[in-house]
Amino acid sequence: MPHPYVLLSAAVSLDGYLDDTGPERLLLSSPADFDRVDEVRASVDAVLVGAGTIRADNPRLLVYSPERRAARVAAGLAEYPLKVAVSASGELDPRARFWHTGGEKVLYTTDEGARRAGVAADVVPLGAVLDWGLLLEHLYDVRGVRRLMVEGGGTVHTQLLQQQLVDEVQLVLAPLFVGDPEAPRLFGPGAYQGGRLRLVETRAIEDVVLMRYEPTAPGTADRVVPADRHWLRRACELAAQCPPSRTAFSVGAVVVAADGTELARGYSREAGDPVVHAEEAALAKVDPADPRLAGATVYSSLEPCARRASRPRPCARLILDAGVRRVVTAWREPDTFVEGADGAGVLAAGGAEVVVVPEYEGSAKEPNRHLPG
Ligand SMILES: NC(=O)c1ccc[n+]([C@@H]2O[C@H](COP(=O)([O-])OP(=O)(O)OC[C@H]3O[C@@H](n4cnc5c(N)ncnc54)[C@H](OP(=O)(O)O)[C@@H]3O)[C@@H](O)[C@H]2O)c1
Ligand SMILES: [Zn+2]
Structure with missing residues (x-):
């Protein structure tokens, strides 16, 4: 099911806190940020x-x-983005500013929370x-949300x-310490999938530093996560680098x-x-002995071949x-060269999961436009 692009945004102290425990919100960012x-x-x-926020x-x-609001309106958008709140308990102050400023608001909650919440x-x-998966689907389908901050x-x-529901993390590191173990931390304990995130940008903004990251760890079995889309896009970009041929497909592949970690x-x-x-x-x-192969995913712009004339073993x-x-692909092989x-x-017969993500079929086909059928 489709989800919006999910962008996490936060400012954090050098010692990893989101706030202090004082009654006022701690200002971590700089004015330009x-x-x-x-x-x-x-x-x-x-x-x-x-x-909680x-x-x-x-x-x-x-x-x-x-x-910026005028530009949104000129582009046919609502003046303000939709404001979304999440609560299990429904214990929310109906007088909070959230409910009385800006444009439309939606509260996602539990059945119990909905009975309690008396908010506008x-x-x-x-x-x-x-x-969360259901919430994101609802935002996409019912509210038309494509980008969520x-x-x-x-x-x-x-x-x-x-x-693994995040497409991008925008983190601002502020040059100060909180030092209070009771203060809220940015990321809590628990199981994070995968290793290192990919650093896509750093930017100094006055005295803070913005870091933009993307998760890289593949999904599991048939569950497609944002990082899978990233790698499949890379595979499609590689397909565009192939020397053209009239008798074979142009395909890109990445092993992760x-x-x-990208293996190849x-x-x-x-x-x-x-x-x-x-x-x-x-x-x-x-290296065929690399133990990481057993847990790896192969991303291929086109479905791996089942039969080929040029080599004894098909892909x-x-x-x-x-x-x-685990194999993730954008495009099932057409009958162009093999029936x-x-x-x-x-x-599948060999015990591998195959996931087709058709939203990239167009990019996978692009370098093969000249081929028949
Ligand atoms: N520095 C920054 O960039 C930044 C940004 C935002 C916030 N903050 C700080 O962060 C602190 C608040 O953080 P927080 O972790 O306490 O609160 P939070 O993440 O804003 O909210 C937590 C609450 O959200 C609801 N919720 C979360 N997950 C849920 C789920 N799966 N199902 C149902 N409800 C769910 C619950 O509400 P109910 O309890 O109502 O059930 C939960 O108590 C504040 O001190 C604020 O200043 C800092
Ligand atoms: Zn092949």
């Missing part, structure tokens, strides 16, 4: 916070710049407990990250370990080999023989 946050808010369809900070969560918002109960607090950030990448006809396939080229760069077999048990090719069937 508050303006950057305003710009990000103006660029999204919705802004989400947990009930509403209770602690009484925030408004508005786009403050009149120019569209109250959506999601059952006995709140499921999550502005805390730590409880919400931690769950979204641990459940469970912790998000390859593309069709790479390095002057006129017949090499993308998955074959990529796997040839990994589906090479993948199984390498020990890989009834069923690489996915070969992989």
Whole structure:
């Protein structure tokens, strides 16, 4: 089911706290960074916070710049992004500023919380407990949200990250210490999937530093996570680098370990080999004894081949023989060169999960436009 693009945004002290324990909200960002946050808010369809942040900070969560609001309206958007609150208990102050400023508001809560919450918002109960996947689907389908900015607090950030629902983290590091173990931390304990995030940008903004990260760890079994989309996009970009051919597909492939480490990448006809396939080229760069292969995912713009004339083993077999048990692809192989090719069937019969993410089919096909059928 489709989800919005989820962007986590937070400011944190050097010792990892989101706030202090005083009655006022601790100002971590610099003025220029508050303006950057305003710009990000103006660029999204919705802004989400947990009930803890509403209770602690009484925030408004508005786009403050009149120019940015005017630009939204000129672009046919609502003046303010939708404001989204999340609470299990429904214990929310109906007088909080959140409910009385900006544009539309929605509260996602439990059945119990919906009975208790008397707030000026569209109250959506999601059952006995709140499921983040369901919430994101609802935002996408019912509210048309394509880009969601999550502005805390730590409880919400931690769950979204641990459940692999995050596309991007925007973290601002502020040059001060809180030093109070009772203060709220940015990320709590628990199981985080994968190893290192990918650093995509750093920017000094007055005395704070913005760091943008993307998670890299693949999903599990047939569960597609934002990092899977990232890697599949990379595979499609590699496909575009293939030397063109009239008699074979242009395909890109990336092999990624469970912790998000890229093990290898390859593309069709790479390095002057006129017949090499993308998955074959990529796997040839990994030591067959590498223990990470067993937990790895192969991303391939096109479904791995089941039969081929140019080599004894087709790519589906090479993948199984390498020990890989998860394959993510954008495009099922058409009958252009082989009738009834069923690489996915070969992989499944060999015990591998095959996930097709059709939203990238267009990019996978693009470098193959000149081929028949
Ligand atoms: N520095 C920053 O960038 C920044 C940004 C935002 C907030 N903050 C700080 O963060 C602190 C608040 O953080 P926090 O962790 O206490 O609160 P929070 O994450 O804002 O909210 C936690 C609350 O959200 C609801 N919630 C979270 N997950 C849920 C789930 N799966 N199902 C149902 N409800 C769920 C619950 O509300 P109920 O209790 O109502 O059930 C929970 O108590 C404040 O001190 C604030 O200043 C800092
Ligand atoms: Zn192949």
